[in-house]
Every structure is written in structure tokens, then in C-alpha cells.
Amino acid sequence: MELLYACCVGVLVSCGIFLLLRARTFPVVLGLTMLSYAVNLFLFASGRLVVNQAAVLGYSTSYSDPLPQALVLTAIVIGFAMTAFVVILAIRGRADLGHDHVHMAFPKLKKGNK
Amino acid sequence: MTHLTILPILVPMLAGILLLLPPSGKNLKARRFTSLTMALVSLFVAGLLFNHSLTGEIAVYAIGNWQAPYGIVLVADIMASMLVLLTSFLALCCVIYSLGGDDEAGSFFHPLLHFLLLGVNGAFLTGDLFNLFVFFEVLLIASYALLMHSSDKQKTQAAIHYVVLNLIGSSIFLIALGIMYGVLGTLNIADMAHKIATLSGDDVALVKIGGLLLLVVFALKAAVIPLQFWLPATYSAALPVVAAMFAIMTKVGVYSIIRVYNTVFGEQAGELTQIDSTWLWPAALVTIAFGTLGVLAAKGFRQVIANLVVVSVGTLVAAVTFNSQHATGAALYYLIHSTLITAGLFLLAGLVAKQRGKVGDRLVPARPIANPMLLGSCFILLVLSVVGMPPLSGFVGKVWLLQASMAAELHTWFWPLYLVSSLLVLISMTRAGSQLFWRHSSKQAIEVKLSRWQISALLLVASCAPLLSLFAGVISDVTMEAAAQIHDVSTYSNAVLGKSMEGR
Numbered sequence: 001m002e003l004l005y006a007c008c009v010g011v012l013v014s015c016g017i018f019l020l021l022r023a024r025t026f027p028v029v030l031g032l033t034m035l036s037y038a039v040n041l042f043l044f045a046s047g048r049l050v051v052n053q054a055a056v057l058g059y060s061t062s063y064s065d066p067l068p069q070a071l072v073l074t075a076i077v078i079g080f081a082m083t084a085f086v087v088i089l090a091i092r093g094r095a096d097l098g099h100d101h102v103h104m105a106f107p108k109l110k111k112g113n114k
Numbered sequence: 115m116t117h118l119t120i121l122p123i124l125v126p127m128l129a130g131i132l133l134l135l136p137p138s139g140k141n142l143k144a145r146r147f148t149s150l151t152m153a154l155v156s157l158f159v160a161g162l163l164f165n166h167s168l169t170g171e172i173a174v175y176a177i178g179n180w181q182a183p184y185g186i187v188l189v190a191d192i193m194a195s196m197l198v199l200l201t202s203f204l205a206l207c208c209v210i211y212s213l214g215g216d217d218e219a220g221s222f223f224h225p226l227l228h229f230l231l232l233g234v235n236g237a238f239l240t241g242d243l244f245n246l247f248v249f250f251e252v253l254l255i256a257s258y259a260l261l262m263h264s265s266d267k268q269k270t271q272a273a274i275h276y277v278v279l280n281l282i283g284s285s286i287f288l289i290a291l292g293i294m295y296g297v298l299g300t301l302n303i304a305d306m307a308h309k310i311a312t313l314s315g316d317d318v319a320l321v322k323i324g325g326l327l328l329l330v331v332f333a334l335k336a337a338v339i340p341l342q343f344w345l346p347a348t349y350s351a352a353l354p355v356v357a358a359m360f361a362i363m364t365k366v367g368v369y370s371i372i373r374v375y376n377t378v379f380g381e382q383a384g385e386l387t388q389i390d391s392t393w394l395w396p397a398a399l400v401t402i403a404f405g406t407l408g409v410l411a412a413k414g415f416r417q418v419i420a421n422l423v424v425v426s427v428g429t430l431v432a433a434v435t436f437n438s439q440h441a442t443g444a445a446l447y448y449l450i451h452s453t454l455i456t457a458g459l460f461l462l463a464g465l466v467a468k469q470r471g472k473v474g475d476r477l478v479p480a481r482p483i484a485n486p487m488l489l490g491s492c493f494i495l496l497v498l499s500v501v502g503m504p505p506l507s508g509f510v511g512k513v514w515l516l517q518a519s520m521a522a523e524l525h526t527w528f529w530p531l532y533l534v535s536s537l538l539v540l541i542s543m544t545r546a547g548s549q550l551f552w553r554h555s556s557k558q559a560i561e562v563k564l565s566r567w568q569i570s571a572l573l574l575v576a577s578c579a580p581l582l583s584l585f586a587g588v589i590s591d592v593t594m595e596a597a598a599q600i601h602d603v604s605t606y607s608n609a610v611l612g613k614s615m616e617g618r
Contacts, residue, residue, distance in 0.1 A: 020282065025274065032281050039288045046296035068295065071244055075288055078251045082284070085258060086277050089270070092262075096270045102278070 001049060005041070012038035025090040025100045032086065036079040044072045118166060119175035119190045121159045122198045123239065125152065126205075126232035133225040146213055149224035153206040156231060160195070160202040167195040168592070172599070172609035174241070182241070182610050183305035189241035189610055192596035193446065197238045197369060200450055201362050204457055205231045207571045208359045211461055214565030216355045219264030226263070230256035230359060237366050241610055243294070243301045246370065247287050250335070254280050257363060260356045261348065272351035279334065279344050287331040293324035304610035306378045307603055310386060322389060325379055329371070329390050336367025337427050338394070339401040346408055349420035354464025357416065358457035358575075364423060365453055368430045372442065372600060375434075380603040388437055395435040395524070399531055401428030406535040409542045415466065415475035418546055419459045422500060425535060426452035432528060433515055441518035442597035447590055448511035451582055455500045455508065458575035462492055465572065466550055469562050477549040481557040485564060490551050492576045497547065499579035501540045507582035512536070514590070 012034050019031025047065030054063050094100045129152030132138055138145040166173060173190040176182060190198075208227060217223040233253025240246050258280075261273050295301055297320045298309045313321060330341070337345040345364070349357045375390040405424030412418040430452070433445035463475050466489055473480035483489060495506070502508035512532075519528040582589065599605070 020278075028278055032278065032285075035282070035285045039285045039292070043288055043292045043295075046292040048296075068292075071291070071295070074244070074248065078248070078284075081255065082251070082277075082281055085255065086281060089258075089262075089274055089277055093270045093274050096265075096267045102274070 001051075005045060005049060009038050009041050009045070012041070023102050025093060025102055028102055029083070029086055029090055033083055036075075036083070040072050040075055040079070043075055044068055046071075117175070118159070118163055119173045119188050119239065120177070122156065122163060122202065122235040123188075123232055125156045125159050126228040126235065128152070129156070129228040130225045130232065133228065134222075138224075142218065145224055146217070149209050149217075149228070150213070152228065153202070153209040156228075157199075157202040157206050160199040160235075163190055164192075164195040164199045166190070167192045168595075170595070170599075172606065174610050174612075182612075183300050183302040186245050187241040187302065187610055188239045189304075189606075190239055191599045191606070192592065193369075193372070193600055194238045196446070196450075196592065196596060197365070198235050200453060201231060201234045201238070204359060204362055204453065207457065207461075207575050208355050210574070211355045211358070211464075211568050211571035214568035214571075216264075216353060216464075219353065220262075222259070223263055226256050226260050227359065229253075230260060232256075234362055234366055238369060241303050243303060243306070243374075244291055247284070247291060250287070250366075251284065253363065253366070254284075257360065260359070261352050263353055263356055269351045272347045276344055276348045283331050283334045286327055290324045290327035290331065293320055293327070297321050297324070302610070303373065303377055304607035307380060307382065307607055308611070310378060311382045311384060313384075313386075318384075318386060322386060325375075325386065325389050326393070328374060329393065332367045332370045332374070333394075333397070334367070336364050336371065336431065337401075337424055338367075338397050338431055339404055339428075340397075342401060342404070342424050342427070345424055346412075346417055346420040349423060349460075350414060350416040354416065354460045354467070357420070358460040361423065361453050361457040361460065364427050365430075365449055368427065368434065368445075368449065371431065372434055372445070376442075376600050377603055377606060380601075382603060391435045391437060394431055398428050398432035398435060399527060401425075401431065402531055402535050404428075406538045409539050412542075413477060415463045415477060415546055415550060416460065418477075418542065419456055419463060422459070422539065423452075423456050425539065426456065429515065429532065432532075433518060436518055436522035436524065438518065438522055439594070439597045439601050440521055441515075442600055443590065443594040444511065444514040444518045446593035446596055447586075448515060450589070450593075451499070451507040451511045454575055454578040454582070455496055458492070458496045458572065458578070459500065461568070461572045461575060462489065462496060465489060465564055465568060466493075468564075469560070470550075471557075471560055475550075477546055479549065479553040479555045482554040482559045483551060484559045484561055486551055488564075488569065492572055493547055493551065495576050495579050497543045501543060502536055503540075505583055506579045507586070508579075510583050510586045510590075 016031045016035035019027045047068035050064050132148055133145055138148045167190050175188040177186045230253055233249050233256055236249035237246055258277050297317045298306050300306055334341040379386050379389055381387055402425055405421050405428055408421030409418055412421055430445050430449055433441050467475040469483045470480045499506035499508040502512035519525045
């Protein structure tokens with residue numbers, strides 16, 4: 001299970017970084033989302049991976065660490081809000097600037113040189 | 115007054131909510147009145163907390179009465195409460211300035227400003243690393259929206275870069291926290307400092323990775339090279355009053371570096387002690403150099419100031435790596451000075467740009483300024499202070515920092531670089547001043563009435579330059595005391611963990 005889990009996180013991170021390095025806002029937003037999924041999984045694993053253990057103290061003699069679950073929940077909520085914001089901002093950028101290049105100075109420079 | 119510690123967080127939150135609800139939500143006059151009143155209340159509360167912390171007792175507030183290390187605690191030592199006071203004062207100045215008309219340029223200026231204040235105050239007060247992450251996000255999302263206030267194309271462009279960079283930063287922050295939690299089993303700063311001493315074997319290497327990842331995040335927030343490229347574009351694109359408020363945000367990064375690497379990675383941490391210094395020292399020097407080059411190359415007055423922020427961050431981070439009580443005291447004094455003065459310069463840039471018409475703050479000859487006496491005097495006062503000329507506040511901070519570098523025996527690198535940087539800043543500020551105030555085109559001055567709100571806010575901030583040097587003795591005593599508290603890890607963790615420590 002650990003191997004599968006680690007591979008999942010690794011693949012998500014590498015996909016995320018690959019997409020972040022693209023020069024357009026839409027892949028960058030997707031990359032950020034991938035990265036935040038990977039981070040959530042990683043945070044969850046920081047309490048150690050165990051099976052068949054209750055999540056809450058007091059209901060079982062052996063229990064899994066509840067704190068990482070609370071952390072992940074917070075991280076998901078914040079990540080969700082931030083993704084929503086960056087999507088809106090990307091649409092706004094597309095409307096304002098007429099293109100979706102991340103490196104927006106590039107087309108501008110060309111105009112100036114004419 | 116047991117709940118005093120949490121009030122600097124609750125009051126801005128209440129303010130933000132009140133400002134969104136009727137009658138303030140619709141009515142501009144009511145909104146302005148509420149915003150100004152709540153900013154004053156925030157300042158008052160911050161003053162009370164600061165006054166309390168001066169007794170030397172570290173106020174610890176367990177949220178929901180869940181005791182540390184299991185619950186989240188707020189810790190108000192002198193450094194934290196001093197910075198909260200500074201932030202509240204800055205927010206008040208920005209609110210006053212915005213009453214001159216900038217708050218109408220877009221929607222929700224006042225609530226966002228108070229939410230930003232909430233996030234910054236929370237980041238200063240919290241004693242828990244995950245909570246620090248949460249407050250970082252609160253202040254960031256407020257800053258994203260403020261950056262877009264009265265937006266144009268240039269702002270959208272700067273905002274996309276700023277938001278994407280900070281989102282990547284947040285991901286790295288969470289990864290670092292995951293690693294630290296996985297090894298240490300706690301995210302309470304005091305408890306981490308306690309547990310890090312007991313590590314052995316591979317765990318040490320893991321915590322080192324976590325610690326250095328955290329450093330990447332803090333360096334991004336503080337704008338230390340090579341993570342500072344976002345700052346000049348962002349700060350010069352923002353509305354001047356927003357940029358003035360942003361002056362505190364890089365300081366949140368510097369504060370986090372001071373807090374985490376002096377407490378968690380303090381002297382009890384064995385081979386992990388001060389793992390930041392090896393990386394931060396060269397980075398700080400290059401940051402100063404790069405910021406200075408940016409100041410020289412800038413084409414607009416606001417870009418000049420934004421690059422001055424980079425220089426001040428480099429200076430602060432250099433002082434942090436000296437690792438002595440004396441240097442930390444100097445850094446805190448310099449932090450207060452540079453925050454207020456750069457904020458004042460941003461406000462001034464807004465007024466100057468308004469009177470120059472279409473040219474704005476670009477450093478080219480344009481129509482003369484209608485109020486050269488007032489704005490020019492403020493310019494001289496602020497610039498002399500930022501360059502570090504006697505008798506103003508910059509000079510005190512500069513001499514103190516140079517002395518501290520002597521004590522740390524790092525002066526062979528620091529002195530020449532810092533002094534040459536000051537000279538170059540002086541040259542480029544002289545150039546900026548003569549362009550803005552003396553070289554006119556043949557056009558007539560346009561009568562743009564400056565609102566009395568804007569002028570009073572500017573004078574309020576500008577008066578800090580002489581006041582900070584007039585009361586330098588008192589202030590430096592306080593910052594030295596704050597520095598002593600920062601370097602005394604055991605008192606800190608005893609105050610936070612209290613009786614639960616004795617059982618272990």
C-alpha cells in the first residue's frame with residue numbers, strides 16, 4: 001500500500017510540475033490543482049498509513065492519528081477557494097489581455113518593437 | 115483581560131463582517147465611518163496588548179481552551195505584539211488615506227483591508243505552524259483581491275503571476291508541514307522546539323528537508339533572491355494605498371524566519387541549529403545588490419520604491435543571519451522603520467502621480483506639481499530616512515546594523531556592499547526627486563485638489579521618520595527586550611506548554 005500511495009503522490013506532483021511549466025494559464029491552473037491533490041494525499045500520509053483502525057480516540061484501543069485528517073480537511077477547503085479564485089482570475093486575464101499566455105510581456109514586447 | 119490576546123484578530127474580523135452588512139454595505143458614508151472607527155479600535159486593542167506584553171510576561175491564549183500542544187495557541191510576546199501594533203497603525207493610515215477617494219475606485223476596499231489586517235495579525239500572533247499557514251492564506255486571498263482593486267490590464271497581468279506563485283508557495287508550505295508533522299508529531303512551535311532535540315538518525319535529515327522547504331516558502335513571502343522577481347511588478351501595479359499596506363507583507367515572511375529558525379531550530383536543536391544561515395547569508399547579500407540595481411534601473415517612482423522594499427528585505431535577512439541578540443534587536447528596529455517609510459513613500463507616490471496628470475509616476479519631465487512645498491518636503495523627509503542620512507530613523511537603524519555585523523565578524527562582506535548600496539540608492543533617489551519636482555515640461559500645472567484625508571495620512575506616516583529617531587532610545591530598549599525573548603527558547607516553550615512540560 002505504501003508503495004502504491006507514494007507512486008500516486010509522485011505521479012501527481014510530476015504531472016503538476018510539468019503542467020505548471022506550460023506557458024498558458026489553463027494548464028497552469030490544472031497543474032496547481034494536481035499539485036494540491038498530491039499535497040493533500042501527502043499530508044494525509046504524514047499520520048502514517050494504517051488499516052482497520054478507528055479515526056476517533058476513545059472508541060477503539062488502537063486508533064489512527066486524527067490530526068492529519070483535520071489538516072487535510074482545512075487544506076482542501078483552502079485549496080478549493082484558491083482554485084476558484086485563480087480560475088476567475090485566469091478568465092479575467094483572458095478577457096483583459098486577449099490571450100492566455102502566462103508570460104504576458106512577450107506579445108507586448110513584439111508590439112513595441114514595430 | 116484574559117481574552118486580550120485574541121482581540122487583534124477578532125476586531126478586524128468583526129470590522130470586515132460589519133462592513134459587508136447593511137447599513138455599511140450600501141452606504142458609502144456609513145462604510146467609511148465604520149471602517150475608520152474599527153481601525154481605531156484595532157489600534158487601541160493592539161496598543162493594550164503591546165502594553166501588556168511590555169511587562170515581560172508572554173501572554174498565551176488557548177483557543178477554545180484546548181491546551182497546547184493539542185490545541186491551537188496564540189502567543190503574544192513583545193515582538194509579536196509590537197508588530198501587531200505596527201500593522202494596526204499602518205492599516206489606520208491606509209484607511210485614512212483611502213477616504214480621499216481611493217476606496218470608491220472598486221468595490222469592497224474597506225472589508226478587504228480589514229481582512230488583510232486580520233490575516234497579518236493572526237500570522238504574527240499564532241503559536242502553531244499550521245495555523246500560520248491558515249493565516250497566510252487569509253492574508254493572501256485578501257491581498258489578491260486588493261491587488262485587483264480598480265483594476266486595469268497591467269494589474270491583471272501582475273495579479274496572475276502573484277497568485278500562481280503564492281499558490282505554489284502554499285503547496286510547498288503544506289509539504290513541509292507534512293514532513294515535519296510526520297517526524298515530530300506536532301505542529302506547535304514550542305513543542306516542536308522541545309521535540310527536535312530528541313531526534314536521531316534519519317529523522318534529523320527529514321526534519322532538515324522540512325525546515326529548508328519552509329525556508330523556501332518564507333523566502334518567497336519575504337521576497338529574498340531568487341524568489342523576489344514577483345515583488346517589483348506586483349507592488350508597482352497595485353494602487354498606492356494598497357501597496358502601502360503591502361509594505362507589511364514581506365515583513366510577515368521575515369517575521370516567520372525569525373520566529374521559526376530561532377525557536378524550532380534554536381540552540382537546543384543540535385546539528386539542526388540555525389540551518390537557515392548557510393543559505394540566507396549569501397542570498398541576503400545578493401538580494402541587497404539586486405534590489406539596488408532595480409532601484410537604479412526603475413522607470414517609475416513606484417518601481418523605485420518597490421525595489422527599495424527588496425533592499426530592505428535583504429538588509430533584514432542579513433541581520434537575521436547574524437544570530438545575535440544585538441542583531442535581532444537592530445533588525446526589529448530597522449523593520450519598523452522600513453515598513454513605515456516605504457509605506458509613506460508609496461502614499462506620496464500616489465499623490466505625486468495624481469498631480470502630474472497622464473504621465474503618472476514615470477520619471478520623465480511633465481507638468482509641474484501644484485503643491486511642491488508640501489509634497490517636496492515629505493519627499494525629502496522620507497527619502498533622507500530611507501537612505502539612512504542623519505538625523506532620521508534610517509540612520510539609527512543603519513549604524514546599529516553595521517555595528518551588529520561587526521560583532522558577528524561578517525563586516526568584510528556586509529559593510530562595503532551595504533554602504534555602496536546606500537550610495538546608489540541616494541543617487542537614484544536624487545535623480546527621481548529632480549525629475550518629479552524640478553524638471554517640468556512647458557505645460558501648466560493642473561489643479562488637482564488633494565483631499566485633507568490623504569494629506570493627513572501622509573503627514574502621519576512621514577512624521578514617524580523624525581519620531582522614530584527622536585525616541586530611538588526607548589524603541590531600541592523595547593526591541594532589545596523583544597530580541598532577548600526571541601533568543602530565550604526555554605522561557606517561550608515553558609510559557610506555551612506550561613505544566614504539561616513538567617510531566618515529560
